[in-house]
Amino acid sequence: MLSACAVALRAGARRSVRRLPTRSRVAALPATLRRARPFSSSAARATDLSTRGMIVQTLSSVGSKREVQQYLSLFTSVSSQRFAVIKVGGAILTEYLDELCSSLAFLYTVGLYPVIVHGAGPQLNNLLEQAGVEPQFEEGIRVTDAKTLRVARDLFLQENLNLVNKLEEKGVHAQPLTTGMFRAEYLNKEKWGLVGKITGVNKQSIETAINNGYLPILTSMAETDDGQILNVNADVAAAELARALEPLKVVYLSEKGGLSDAAGQKISAINLDEEYDHLMSQSWVKYGTRLKIKEIKELLDTLPRATSVAIIHPGELQKELFTDSGAGTLIRRGSKLLSATSLSEFKDIDALKSVLIRDREGPDAMATVDKYLEFLGENSFKAYYDESMNALAVVLPASNGRQATLATLTITKSGWLTNVADNVFTALRKEHPQLVWTVKEDDENLAWFFDKADGSITRNGSVMFWYGIENGDEVVKLMKDFTQNGRGMLGDSNLESRLHRAANAASAANNSAKPVAQQARAYSTLARRPVLSAPAFGRTSGRTFVTQTNPNPPYGKKNASKDRPARIALIGARGFTGQELIRLLDSHPNMDLRHVSSRELAGTTLEGYNKRDVVYENLSPEDVREMEQRGDIDCWVMALPNGVCKPFVDAVYEGRQDSGHKSVIVDLSADYRFDNTWTYGLPELVPRANIAEATQIANPGCYATAAQLGIAPLVPFLGGMPHIFGVSGYSGAGTKPSPKNDVNLLTGNIIPYSLTGHIHEREVSAQLGAQVAFIPHVAVWFRGIHHTISIPLNKTMTSRDIRQIYQDRYAGEKLVKVVGEAPLVKNISGKHGVEIGGFEVDKAGKRVVVCATIDNLLKGAATQCLQNMNLALGYAEYEGIPVM
Template sequence: MLRASRFLKKGAGTIARAPAASSSFAAALGIQRSSAYTHAHAHAQTQAQPQLRMYSYNNGPDTSEKETIVKLLYNIGSKKEVEQYLRHFSSVESQKFAVIKVGGAVISDDLATLASALTFLNRVGLYPIVVHGAGPQLNKRLEAANIEARYEDGIRITDGPTLAIAREVFASENRKLVEALERLGTRARPITGGVFVADYLNREKYDRVGKIVRVNREVVESSIRAGCLPILTSLAETPEGQILNVNADIAAGELARVLEPLKIVYLNEKNGLYHGTTGKRIETIHLDEEYEDLLKEPWVRYGTKLKLKEIKELLDTLPRSSSVAIISAEHLHKELFTHSGAGTLIMRGHRLFSEQDLASVDSDRLRALLMAHDPQIASGAATAASYWQHLAELKKEGGQYWIYGDEPYQVAAVVTRKPGQTISSLDKFVCTKAAVLGNITDNAWKLIARDHPQLIWSVPRTDDNLSWHFERADGSWSVGDDIVFWNGVEDWKQISDLIASKSKEKPVSSSSKNAAGAAASPTGARAYSTAARRPLMSASSVFSAGARRSYSTPAAGTKAAASAGSGVPLRVSLVGARGFTGRELIRLIDSHPRFELAYVSSRELEGKPVSNYTKAAINHVNLSAQQVGELARDGRSNVDVWILALPNKVAAPFVAALDSATAALPVNQQPVIVDLSADYRFDKTGQWAYGLPELHRSSLLANSTGRISNPGCYATGSQLGLAPLLPFLDSTRLPSIFGVSGYSGAGTKPSPKNNPEFLRDNLIPYAPVSHIHEREIGHSLTRLTKPGYPFSMANPLLVQFSPHVASFFQGIALTLHVPLRMSMNAKDMYDVFAEFYSTERLVHVTESAPLVRDNAGKHYAVVGGFAVPPVDGNGEQGSAGLAGRRVVLNVTLDNLLKGAATQAVQNMNIAAGIDEYTGIPVQDKPDMSLA
């Protein structure tokens, strides 16, 4: 998300030539799958316009500059989110925006990122107040002076010599931050005293340590009125002028009590608080709901418990609109300007309620909320009174209903359950903007999901916030103008019955815009410390338009989808079983819970048993194209999926025979065809979907013919390595890909390329130009073009690709050299890819260069080894003068699995309308966050 510094551009160079202000470029561009690729090209377009000057160094930001930056902010989330938060932050006096506490380690280790983040906030008209510490720097100076650092109850004992050094250190670190800001054209005022008035905390015990008794806010407000960011140390003075040391956290808290800001931000290097048992970052804590239970957790002790208690005491004194964010400097903008956030957000929130009787809730306030935010009631299509009557009748008939909400009625949900049923229906879910900003919606959802492990609901296709619903659903099905979602329901008979019942009724609730134009359903997706969260599966986060999820179903049911819906096994026929890919497919189908083999065809193995298949005794057969057609035509085969694992230019007769045999069948009786050759990868008829789910999932879901062209192995890895960088490519230079494959990629037909003896101590280049994968890579990536990209269907993307074969058996290693139109560094690259593939279970992202041996035999690809050629002392990259504008990365994958068989199973699952990863051993992704 918006990690600031790479936004700070002046023409093509870094602003004021600041020293490597290299926080996360991915964050600055908003490259995240939930929304970024709707907007990412906007930044690329901006970068391509050298006449654009975003900063006026001496006069501060002007209107056009602010508008430009605000537009760039849209890349971190949706336009609606950003504008919502900007209005929210701008609705208060400047000094009430945010108090930011900065630890000393942030200044010493991440000064450039911190300065960039603060500059960006200032450029959109905000004035964060910074209070910084200097603990690590002070310890280092004390050690150098042979002064022992002493603590009592976690408080530094500050004697005279310690205080003298502390004054020097605080002044030095304050000056560093102020100078870093001014180098970026941001006016800042160093304030090393005069703000905090203190008395001795306990002179005998701690010596010169202060307890703040008064805050002189005028000093801070004067700085803001002058257009300067106030940069404060945490030193205080007694009324007599004695300087006292005060913990920076406490100083920031006391300042917040006086100013009552919307945000109190504690910057740390870890980017939040982490759960002591799971090791995962806690994304949100609602104190009124979770505080007492959180303190009972065995891992909440010592510093963590003290921090939570201090934050609770602070927020209890502030308005409920105030919140605390614990975040790293590079993720600050995502935390501030998106609902999803980035670190740990702590707020008081409101206690939630759950009632099963309308008489137990404030019906007048509930009515007012529905009249303002429920589309049907707000439009007059229904009344609250008629809805109350509906609930009363349901209960009279033996059914149940639950009403959920918070104390001020900012969010409300109604869940119903018909007599004799075990699956609940989410009837209504409405909320105010304040509930969205306060993340109360997600807290309410957590409560609903806890009470109703099996839940179904429907939402119009036109809903602005479909992604919110997709993120919380295990599956979905399109029914007319609506989408039916379910959660916790695994029985396909139950699902089909639920879908059928929903298709007969209009949805009782909708999260579409109400008459006033305000969104009636929440957006964003924060998880909670007390609830397990499934992987993000956002409908809006697909690279190209459509649902970005793994648990979805095709728009028009194929025969396989119908069989999947009925729960019967899906019968698969494999034509071309002798090759290495065929063997892997048989192994995967053997362990697949929904697929079973019907026929396994191989000319060389005819009559021999299929030895690696255990579900049934099957012999290999030798099916001609004509015989395949006959089996499909007379119905004896009852095959749901045909896999063609044949050499290039051999599949066409089999496809023609299947087309002819099934042409008269209705769509829901058509078999799925997955072709592993290159014959249909360049299809122009629209009949064939390109089966690389991570990039083309939407077209796979929308495909009604059941015809899928499986990508090539080299092409899969190359596209996974290039796709996140598409908006930023330099159109004047071609990406170059150096590929090395194990000899299994050369097939089973004997040749030097699969002869281990010939390959011993050898590396064989082949097809150095015009390899079919070279054309496939460019052709398929061009399908992903969006306005503003440096290529289009009329001007397709071209790449250079050179394949080689090595002496190992299976696996592929790719090294990609990618020219860009703007500068990036290795950290930028990592963040772009980590965000892009954050929800993909079969693409892992690492810092280090992946090795073939580490994921040979694995079902996922690995992208990593991000590097940028060194820059000389003049900031130039050699004679080319393209500093940071050529990046290098590595991709590894198993050519037989993710490059072929595993990908085919992914595609079969999608076509059948079942979980995309069913039957695929999927390892949990490693933590991709950088230390």
């Protein structure tokens, strides 16, 4: 019952963890760039000038689009003031001011508002020396008299102003908060003079600054109740800010970029609950390192367990915050793992039952759990869990020639946030050199499991993973056992039969209408997660042996063949879409274009296809019927104008009846998009399993694809009819001459057409289940569509709320990119996906404008067709498609 919360929320679930291959870094940043709030024209110009520099800097440090979206989802899941507290030392302000401001500008641009508190220690030392005053320290704390305080106050104000001005130059609104932010009393007036101990934090001023679109910039100066200014160490001020705000991250910017171990190597991560005592016993942990670790532990002990501390160089702030690998030293409380080998070792059996049932469904859930506990009471196992039971893993030991099996893994959201999931798997690897487990093939956490596995194979809806099995004969036996079991093997035949009996008993006891296979899911290694999720990798089938290096394995083998590529016939190849599809098929490793039909080009050689010589044919419906009857073709693609392909489709039907051969048909026209006997092929919105099982697929329209993806996440929040203003390049008008593809007429012009009742208006309305208005236009560029969509809302929402909804909805979709600003047609031309952005909300918060762009010949037609062909023929969905 592998049940798991969103991998997307695993902030800091990283370090020493091998990751799946990531997409290009160039694609990572634009998915998240967005303007925070409108600001003055001079500031906007400054931001425009600095954007290129920020992009270059970010691309060199930020990882994949997946990582960035994960951490943005996490950081925007809390109120703005709870994102991060960043402590900036004086040396950073003098030596790394530009890197600091570029990093903060990036955070501001993506809509994040850290609270900044700075010191100025080195500068103060220099000023005091120039004034003939020798700095004095007691126990590491500066002794502050009246003269020192005057110099410090003026210096802090100046450094604060310098930082604010530099940020404004980069288009960032920043607000200096230099007085009244910290309430304090004397730390020890006789010993340290005018040094304060903070007793309160003015959170309201910080919240007001952020709500007005400003980064709050604080100095480490405090005041007593009677107005006396006191000096406070910046680290202390940052810690007290963190205690007051309880942020997700506390960041200490350091020239060294982190803590170092005995060999001088940077320490990547410290889990205090597991490592603190060991670290503090090491001879090399002394002086500043020892003090810093001690202080951070004391701080984290007072904060929510999800909070972590990072010690990082200012130039690597983005990499630390937005990637799995990080850049500095990450310190968190972590969780100590406990273990049990018998039920009696659990302190509270009722608590254990609560953990096991929290992901169960149906009235028989408790009966199923009771049967499972009965089984564990009679058999050997080892359980791993943290004290709060945010994570629980149960391993059945190796026996009867079978490897150890991970029978249960359940992780809560808190478990992901505190890194328990990876801690558990680390413990499993230490004690179990070989391990097997099973996950449902439609589970969207498969990326995490692929990351942990050395290999996998799928059969009848389940994916079996393993690690540590290097003997080829053992792997073959494992795969054979798995493929012979319809539901998937758990690694112990006695357990398998026992679990099935338990499921039957539970089902009978509750008169449940659910099939037994669904009841048994309580004991299969099934992972589940909420809306905020990791990418939906791992669509697999029993057709091939898949290792973890293939993060997007295929669905079923229904029409695919092991010994030859799928045979494709293209009816109507003269148009732009047909040519794009030919180009994609030419690079597809598992598809062979056998026949291309075009009445105008019959007898000429097909260009752009290099796998074999293909000559255009003028295939008749009778030819198609005979080819289907003989079983010559695995997939027919109908790339014909609307209203033309029915005779060819009917011919395929007739050939099926005569022979029993059942090929796949993908129709690119609108002829069958409203026919309920056909599967609508928009994989990002239609269940992929439906497409994988289909033999007749209606490929969506280009306008309709972009419009649906642009509106779908907000359908539950619609407060009225969305209005879509769409503009297409003239390739959308086809190759047949018309005013809509007349370049002379279009030059310096835009032509509206079909202002009401356009077929895509009906298509979008039918698929979304909500009426929309669509106004299409054609412009002078060749390819690409832009939609500006005005959407009324049924509740007050902010731009950030809406952007988060889209990021969550499309997390992991390789061909949908959520960006900040309105996307541009020129940036999508020639690319295989959709970009969605804008998210501008009116003053009342009851209407949002969303923009979407798509290449009408690719994701609007040929690319989407290939997605559907891949799914229906049993190949990886994105095989042969360069992803965004």
